[in-house]
Amino acid sequence: MARLTESEARRQQQQQLLQSRASPMSSGPEPPVQQDSMKDLDAIKLFVGQIPRNLEEKDLKPLFEQFGKIYELTVLKDRYTGMHKGCAFLTYCARDSAIKAQTALHEQKTLPGMARPIQVKPADSESRGGDRKLFVGMLNKQQSEEDVLRLFQPFGVIDECTVLRGPDGNSKGCAFVKFSSHTEAQAAIHALHGSQTMPGASSSLVVKFADTDKERTLRRMQQMVGQLGIFTPSLTLPFGPYSAYAQALMQQQTTVLSTSHGSYLSPGVAFSPCHIQQIGAVSLNGIPATPIAPASGLHSPPLLGTAAVPGLVTPITNGFAGVVPFPGGHPALETVYANGLVPYPAQSPSMAETLHPAFSGVQQYTAMYPTAAITPIAHSVPQPPPIIQQQQQREGPEGCNLFIYHLPQEFGDSELMQMFLPFGNIISSKVFMDRATNQSKCFGFVSFDNPSSAQTAIQAMNGFQIGMKRLKVQLKRPKDASHPY
């Protein structure tokens, strides 16, 4: 059932009124009721929260009618899915009824199946709630409404304070605080934002104005896109060109493999870009090595010309496009510029200084691959348009989450992702930033969708030299474990 429109509500109201007038109690006809008399001019629109989703307007009506005649009652539905949002707007004809209902019900009664008591309070639209309501983040999950109140009380009169909780009642580590004025709210932001780090919180306190409805919708949509999935080359390249690219690669792979291994690939194997990665993940020395197939990142061009650096990159070894372990047992790294064509061998200490600039500019830095299987095929592949998408931070399954230390200062989430894309499907990549300085803390996390990609990445990238530093790549420490490394 769609939401009640105001006119529908009025019609219903009128019918109810007529019915009551027709009752035996009423004596004789009365003059028609004026529309204006339907609702007090100072009526209050109430927000009703914590409603079970199986209750519709007709089910809720009896509960609220005991405080007075209802002018309008609308259960909120999702605009697109029509899903019951677990809350409603309620307007009584009389202001007094609203006050009575709020007093009697707000936080006083819990409807069946709900973990928290019902909310009955003036809707935000009633009091321009937007410009005096704050979002508070990075709270300790043990902090209650009371704790938050204590924190914000010095800055003004607080109308409302709610800690956000999940279905289990556990705090999400954030809250809403509504002051009686914009000025007070502003003062609280100024004094508290970033001012302290709560015990157990990963970063300093966040205090900002709460999202408007519009911003919230936008955020929701962004999250949905983020949920859409893992980052794979096949998702980030246009289908058509990539398909051609993949085919060309397959031919190349097949040729290479059949040269010395004959029937290593059984005929009839259905290829997909994912398969190529797995096929590529065969090493020269028995250790799972880096994939041969390039996994192009979000903004990176396809692989360009071969890095013809003798001793570092061997095009063909034992029939494979070669990955040559450098003295530490790690593969060669090749960096490719967008303009093409200036590959640096990363392992040469003397190149450390020259490698660095490759990472320092967003425009300049485009891709790096710990593999040397380079084909010229890709020259004709058009670049995908840059996709700017804030990724969501999601934890992968056990054994799929890597901790990476000694990242170059310039590395952001996307550079980190590009570096690890060749090893599998990445669920999330995150470089940890210092909130105060907005500088990278030079460590980060990469989550794959399976443990073997994570292991492959560790084998290939742990100890990998970039500039003067060597990457430390390990499984992320489990939350509860006490320093096993």
Place this chain on the structure above:
DNA sequence: TGGCATT
């Protein structure tokens, strides 16, 4: 050695 969240 994250999970940064919006009734």
